[in-house]
Every structure is written in structure tokens, then in C-alpha cells.
Amino acid sequence: MQLFYNANISENDTSFSFDKDESRHIAKVLRKTIGDTLHITNGNGWLFTAEITLADQKHCTVSILSKSKEPKRNYNLHLAVAPTKMNDRYEWFLEKATEIGVESITPIICDHSERKVVKIERFEKIIQSAMKQSLHYYLPKLNAPITFKDFINQDLKGQIFIAHCEETDKKSLKSQLQPAVDITILIGPEGDFSVKEIEMALQHQFIPVTLGETRLRTETAAIVACHSVAFLNE
Numbered sequence: 001m002q003l004f005y006n007a008n009i010s011e012n013d014t015s016f017s018f019d020k021d022e023s024r025h026i027a028k029v030l031r032k033t034i035g036d037t038l039h040i041t042n043g044n045g046w047l048f049t050a051e052i053t054l055a056d057q058k059h060c061t062v063s064i065l066s067k068s069k070e071p072k073r074n075y076n077l078h079l080a081v082a083p084t085k086m087n088d089r090y091e092w093f094l095e096k097a098t099e100i101g102v103e104s105i106t107p108i109i110c111d112h113s114e115r116k117v118v119k120i121e122r123f124e125k126i127i128q129s130a131m132k133q134s135l136h137y138y139l140p141k142l143n144a145p146i147t148f149k150d151f152i153n154q155d156l157k158g159q160i161f162i163a164h165c166e167e168t169d170k171k172s173l174k175s176q177l178q179p180a181v182d183i184t185i186l187i188g189p190e191g192d193f194s195v196k197e198i199e200m201a202l203q204h205q206f207i208p209v210t211l212g213e214t215r216l217r218t219e220t221a222a223i224v225a226c227h228s229v230a231f232l233n234e
Helices: 020-029 087-100 120-133 148-152 195-203 218-232
Strands: 003-005 015-017 037-041 046-055 060-069 076-081 104-109 159-163 182-187 207-210
Touching (some): 076 087, 076 218, 087 104, 087 120, 148 195, 159 218
Parallel strands (some): 003 037, 076 104, 159 207
Antiparallel strands (some): 015 060, 046 060
């Protein structure tokens, strides 16, 4: 099944018109025509089955045939991950985390961060594409970049973890995770969190954890953490 995404389609709609860019993609690139079926999600859990009634490159219109809503997962995972020096590595993380399952992602700017400016619009497109490819109907929320200090000063619910590489007392993430709860996991930059940041996190009741015996890249650590939570909640 090929899945289309449009945030503007509503469960109350009986018909829907795509904008110029999407219409061109559907009618010219994909060569869809009148009578063809499309599957569309609005990223809020809804799946719409629709039939093309007008296949124009500037104005493609569909009639909604049926709709259903996918139930949410029984947990909420928030990954706060420092941007990587190489942008494509962070994009890889966004793609794979979306495929595995994540509710929200926040780029955090840390003391050792080598990249402090990110392209939110491009990141959004990558997440949307990964959602469609993996046939998920909930679009993960991508938050604006925030400093480490501001992030940990938020009112965070559920279990909160910081994964770091310092030789201090840490517990295995898999031994600490609880099923069906809200979970927030901090993943640092290539140079890891600073000692000051780790101390600040501990003062805010973050649980220090390890993701295994080997030293992982930022994007790999984030995916390991994401999969650990998904595996626990299967």
C-alpha cells in the first residue's frame, strides 16, 4: 500500500483537494487517474481510503470512501538527541526512529555540541517520508532545538533517563524501563555530555543509564534506546 500524507484532511471530510505540488505528483509523476484509489493519513491516527474524482496536475480531488482510526501506542517515547556534526547521521536517526516508533523528538544543544543550527523543515520532510514508508498513521512531533539546561528544566512526566559514557554508577536501560509509561531519554553529542550537564540532570532526577558495553555514536545510541522501548512494549 502506498500511503499519502496531508495534515489538512479531516475525519469530517467527504471529499478533499490536494494542493498544486501534491496534485502534480499524483497526476503527472505517479500517473494516477480518475477512479484510482489513494490511501491518505493526516498524521493524527486516521487512515482514509479515497477515490480520485479529478486527476488534474493543478487540482487533484478525491472522494472519501472510508476512514478508520489507529489506536495510539500504550506508551509515549520522547527522544532528546543532540544534533550530530554530520547532518546526514541525524537525518538517518530521524528516519529510523520514526520507522521503529517515537512520539516526539527534540534536538538538544549541549556544551560539547559541534552543530548548533539544524534545518527543521528538512527534518520534518524526512519524518513525514519515514512515516509514510513504514505505514504509520501518527506523525512524530519534531520540537524546536533547545539548550540542555532549558530542556531539563521542563516538567517532564514518567521515566526520565540520561545515557552517557562517563565512568560513574549507571544502570542498564533495559533493566530500568517500565512498560506502558511516558519515557524521556537524553542522548548527547559526539563528545558526550559534559560532567556539569550530567550533574545537572541527576539533580533533576534523571536516571543515568548505559546502552551496552560498547561506545556508540550519537545516532546509533538513539536508535538502540528507541528499539529498547519498542521491544519492551511489544
